[in-house]
Amino acid sequence: MSARRVPRDRRTMPLGWDEAADLEKDPALVPDPAEVDVPADLRASIQAAIQRYPEKRSATLPALAAAQRIHGWCSPEAMRQVAAVMQVTPAYLSSIATFYDMLRTEPVGSRYVYVCTSVACHLRDAKTVYDAIAEEAAAQDLQDCQVREFECLGACEMAPMASVDGRYVGPLDVSDAPELVSAVKENRDVLPGRGLEDSDYRPPWQDGGSTAQPPGPPSPPDPSPA
């Protein structure tokens, strides 16, 4: 049979759709706790999470998030460790990790820059901001950091915006991209004063922030002196 590769839209295909399944292999069982080496802090945080809920499976999300913090992503090894502590199968954890956007099932970097390009940000040209940041990240060879478009992050008043490891910055402009990327690269504070939780954060239209005008055509200069 000739193997003709069918062109598919990779964005909609689940991870591993084009990898052959190894039918010889037995499915992984619940790991034996004695056989798996789990970092002490990970074990402690998973057990603390299990304690909080009436049922242990509720701790799956916090447990995977904790494992991801330590391993950088939900690697097979990370999932085996979580499975050993929680006493569930790795396949169950894998089903969870592939569902939730913030759990990474590929080693794409332990830090993240999520650029919101959802409806409200889209109306303010977020796509060009994302493109500029992605381009800049490639140009500066940003390592160990995932730069991706993200659905609404819930900060539409500062659109277009991005979340850098949970820190919301905005409103962004194409010209902010180099500074944003180099700050992430050098592990500095990203755009100080323009983060949502910064004490000196003001919306740009209140008192001249660094981008005094929302994106769009520049309005005519104010004739009256300030």
Add this chain to the structure above:
Amino acid sequence: MKETKFLTEKIDEPGLHTMEVYERRGGYRSARKALFDMTQEEVLEQLEASGLRGRGGAGFAMGKKASFMPKGSMEKYLCCNADESEPGTFKDRLLMQKNPHLRLEGIIIGAIAAGATRSFIFIRGEYETQAKILDAAVTEAYEKGYFGEGIFGSDTTLECVVHRGQGAYICGEEMALLDGLEGKRGNPRLKPPFPANQGLYQGPTLINNVETLCNARQIIEKGGEWFASMGTDESTGTKLVSVSGNVTRPGNYEVELGTPAREIIYGLAGGPPDGRSVKCWFPGGSSAPILLEEHLDLPYAFESMAEAGSMLGSGAIIVVDDSQPLVPLALRLAEFYRHESCGKCVPCREGTNWTVKMLERLDQGEGTPMDLDILAGVQQNIIGNCLCVLGDSMAAPIGSMIKHFREEFVQHMEEARHRRNLTEAAYGAGELGASAQAGPA
């Protein structure tokens, strides 16, 4: 015009997120009142008298929902839905970031009304800062004895757990939220049974939005009648409205329900930038069918939005000005729902996917006018045919866009086709086909 500030009164006060400042401003008085001076029935009565409708999207009366909870000694649960992911909505974020204790007090009151002994706050994973603030607030409340065994020195027990989501819009749907809390994939369940009978861990569960619970405090403090005196007959009280999109002053504004939408968009949010006008607007987040400029004078309330063919939803107004082409907007919207569809029901999973493909085709000049009819038909086949309303949330706005702006869709399609023909004439169809086949990188 001015805002009517009750929920957001002095919300910018420094240190409001700490117990000290919050209590100095009279915090937790209502919780004590509900616990010691009122019976469960009286709390329910006040909530019902207030006419408070859920602020998360569905707009169901909160008091009624709480009264559906069965009586009895079984373990009951209260879930606070803080998985605010509806595009355009950011009101809960403000409340959680600036005033986390207000919501905790609301949870205590809600739990008293429902007879719940365990409460969970499902906060979306993207809200890292807010989750940290919330964790700190819950710890403070535990230290003070406001949560745990014997809250406020009474014999009532109430636990509170902050559960962080990991990025799934669908977990904002109440049944999927329960699955997310139980550590499963966030797939909506079949209703009935409704959560009030069989929810979290198969127990009776009351699920309320952050803003709804925040309102509980002032209802207990000032009475349900006071709350009902604001707003319209069917939409009482004030509402925190998130205005975003093409306006000059986007942000959260608290207004009395029934305020004309024009006053919110123009008076508070500054309207579209100079020289532009409102082309259309989403009255309740991206899931609400669009309304036009002629609807701007309608009172902003649950019933009037429904009459106009849309919905108030989560109270997020997204303004689209006349410089925005609608096809890319519709495409972006459809992409969102395709990405967030959990895949459980076929009409939603396939419908969102095909809508994206057809809109892409339209945008790239491969569409025909018939596609618009098929597109409208796809939307019709999604609505009402799924377990939850995620598919409907895409179908309704896109259907309304095609209905109101069909000519623009046709024109966009013709222009794209013309551009494509020119490109093909210049470079040859083969080359274009090859690059189209390679697909996105």
